[in-house]
Amino acid sequence: MEEKIKELSLLLLYLTSWQENDLPREMRRSWKGYPFDILNELTDEDLLRGSTRSKSVYLTEDGIKKAEKLMKKYLGDIANV
Secondary structure (H helix, E strand, O other): OHHHHHHHHHHHHHHOOEEOOOOOOOOEEEEOOOOHHHHHHHHHOOOEEOOOOOOEEEEOHHHHHHHHHHHHHHHHHHHHO
16 A cells, blocks of 8 residues: 555655746656655655655656556556646
């Protein structure tokens, strides 16, 4: 169950994210309104980046790739719409 919560949190971070144009590579920003223990785990796995003082986090390239795979896993065909 803990793994599903982590996966769904990453997926929701991705689905509610936006592209920042001033970043050196593809990273997306999202508000961090999720449990801090989950955010910390995703940060430890280098799927997210951000300071503890910021109200938002960045999804890394690996985070974006994993979130896109999770879209297919949890949303199936509707992910392509």
